[in-house]
Amino acid sequence: MNVTLQSAKLLGAGFATAGLAGVGVGIGSVFAAFVLAVSRNPSLRQQLFGITLLGFALVEAIGLFVLMMAFLILFG
DSSP, X not given: OOHHHHHHHHHHHHHHTTHHHHHHHHHHHHHHHHHHHHHHOGGGHXXXXXXXXXXXXXXXXXXXXXXXXXXXXXXO
């Protein structure tokens, strides 16, 4: 394989995984909002926890898509 092509694939996969930083920030903000909401109104904890898990799953799905794109660039 050409050295230039291999280096371009490695750089592309590295740039694609930069999206994981946003996923980390997103997960942090989801749970920070949950803690803040429960501290303001503890009686809504059960209802807010379900919404928090949904938000966590959606943000985590973005992280999985980012990794999938990086692997497609690297091994495709």
